[in-house]
Amino acid sequence: MKKLYALLILCIAISIAQAQQTPFEVHADKNYTATYAEIINYYQKLVKGKNEVKLFNYGTTDVGKPLMLIVLSHDKVFDPAQARKLNKTVILVNNGIHPGEPEGIDASMMLVRDLLKNHNMPKNLVICIVAVYNIDGCLNRGVSRVSQNGPVAYGFRGNYRNLDLNRDFIKADSRNALAFMQILNTWQPQVFLDNHTSDGADYQYVMTLIETQKDKQNPILAKYTTNTLTPELYRRMKISGYEMTPYVEEIKGTPDSGIVAFIETPRFSTGFAVQHNIISYITETHMLKAYAPRVYSTYAFMQNLFNICNRDAALIRSLKQQADEQVKQQKTFALNWRLDQTTYDTITFKGFEAGHKPSDISGLPRLYYDRTKPFTKTIKYFNNYKVTATADKPVAYIIPQAWGKIIDLFHLNNVAMKRLVHDTTLNLQMYYLGDMRTPTRPYEGHYLHSNVQLKPTNMPVKFFSGDYVVYTNQAINRYIVETLEPQGVDSFFAWNFFDSVLGGKEHYSDYVFEDFAANMLKQDPALKQKLEDAKAKDPALAKSAGQQLEFIYNNSQYAEKTYMRYPVGRLMTEEKLDLK
Template structure:
């Protein structure tokens, strides 16, 4: 009798113990966001790291953590990878025809919805055994770790959470403007992740500023006229409509990102043109289907988190459903871009074309400011409306270029070579000093922003003087880049000076804009006099120029400069763009 009671007690203790462990484990798996009483809290960097480390220990077969490079604050970038098959080698996964979905969180830590939503989603997918069969999920836990550590309430117009990170990183860079210039170590680590795992689909989670309206979430997708046509046909007709449909069914109806044509959305909204400096624009250069969620700043934080969760789950489900199709479209797009001849370098809105879409907003008006007494804008949430508005979503290429057979990059421009390596651009080095006949550009004119933008004085409105059949000496070790690659868009759009986000636009080649040699006037006067006597054609050219320009005719120094610039004494490399274009093999 005593033994039976004792055994029953042991069983009871074990049962209670297992129940306590189960309760403890379930509690431990709750995110800091979920543990907060009002769901108005976002996890700190330390909490994010600890959470994923604990989760990885519980699910070692299907979840791995990888650290890449270093951010500007000195901490590595953590990638959370979920693989149902337990394979975590990206090369093997590609051979197995698996798709890769890369989700980026916290590029702006003041917009942290994706951080908290991803923590919950990874747990639920693992706990409920709902990982997709054909899609490997890669989550960047917190991209801008630097800004995440700088915690406060700097986005004063935002409704929650109670505290959050800062937009700029440790170098005060906006990382969502850094995907081409890659000034930050964060961007270099991202490129390593992106080009190692080679996703077919990219999602970058954000929160928006701007107008007030009824939607919790708006969406940016790669602009259809800027996207590869093969991918644009699928995203515009299948993937995006399905995302809108599923989000509405999940209680989070969406609209395209709200960038008003005029002051208020009623005037119409304009499709966001995400150039290559942005994550989605960078993704488009690599033929990756790219989205950016934008939850609304004024909605309660918990709704923004759950909307982001719902969007990610919807995207995962569609990617699983269309896994084979997405893979085949990516292969087709890569092959098409490798053969493509003409590339757009800049785009402009076609304001004559628009669609009519249903929009749910709030009536807006003006009233006297309590501060200044002057008129100020306000939105009246007591007056919601549903109406048809114009959606401007057509862009035209304003500058195009035909690709050369190859570009030749002098090894002196090592930063470009390093970025090309990170982006898996195939390059060959010259094996000996060689004089090649190439097409070269001279920078004829350009404008420069008067104030720095993300650490650079951006150039724009670049005009070029093109010289064909120019014999240029290149040296052993210089780089030959053939334009028969899937990453041609990245190659062409960065190397062509007129590209909106080209390396020239970002100031990578500014040293060519400065003249290095000149002359002493009193010495060159005699040299120029003698040169004109032996070169009558230049004398005629000078006389014609003086007849057409009275300022030149009245300035001795200007005439001397004219002779100098039209003589062999003038430095041939001044304003010459150093990257050559090889037009024939």
């Protein structure tokens, strides 16, 4: 009877162990990633009877399903405000933003299980994990990534609206982005990780890493990540058997020519997190390595990141608080950056010899990497960026309530706003928009403006009861300034939020205005001289009757004052406003 009982217990134990195996682990060749249904089912079963983990659903994605967030807490605290009161450091992990890069999905499933075993949760952390972000793409399962070595099937990069969700954070066209903002601003993490798979060159590493570019990061946080956190991650990953290198983006041709640090602007997840003063990383496993080591290296990275952050939890919280306070006081904000190719660091790089041989298709030279010829070389690492555009913050921005999407996004991102009680005329600095570069084909559904030229003009402007006043004394100032200054690389203007101001609404009939304009020049010698000066400088104007009429109209009292005027005002001096 005892033997039968023991056998029964053993069978139950084996059954439980097998039940807790992930779909990735169940497959002998480890070349499988879980389907969406398997992901949800796994977590729902895993958390039953466990009090150190809780599942939450946030928002609704474009495919109609909410984002599942797994929250792990050693102290069983699942209220974000209470976690902050208990001085817990929060880490947010995002998986499956590109479902064809699913290592983070499978690695997180294993790591959550292992952290729950024997109550192995880091004491100083609350860990939040998005099970799969691009649910839409995860459900669209196939084999579209032809250059990638497994898994056998996986999701599609685009979501249900065919958006690349890792280009959508600042513009938030997708419901996925809105749900993510709700998670980020509810839990307010100090550290953020987004798991990916790389493409590009061939080399010896399984894991590469993108960290927030040091010249773009808040300097208080950059000092810690550059000197402590990032070097420690590299050291521990080497011990784990997955030596890392910075993400491989070649400056010219192949990695041995040098590699470039990735600059993640706010359209990307980590660039968006940086606007919230959050330490951010992207893992990029190498697409040509087998799927299993890619999953296990992602597991090792998360484990090492959690362990270091658990050790440095109090310091990380303190640095985040210092960064928030510094940003509240900061006066000048960078809006765009350019790689500095005159300076570089050097790193040791383990690659494969590259060469060229005739293509079997075209007969022309083609690139190849020879894995029989590994090398270890010292290469250039270009990791310095120069600021190319800045703006001094005003005392406050005034946003007309008509621009509702901006107001909604500001609410989601915890931007403090007040509203005018009465219709009010304010003396403000307004921008008139000049030349800009706009492509002829859309990028992620938008015709992205760049090289925007501005003419600041001080003028009285009437605003209305209910219009919004956003003071720039907030920890979220980077988000405020970088979105509202139209010359910014990922500003709301750049993403076409304000394109309606680029079209005039009033005009004139040429044959009627001819006589009217002639009379204006007779009565206004200054306007006549202004026209003559402009003609002398611009031969095209001097030869065009239509352009001269347009010049007179645009320099008259009849000109449409709102045409090409950016609608967000800049309050430059302290002024007592009646606000609610």
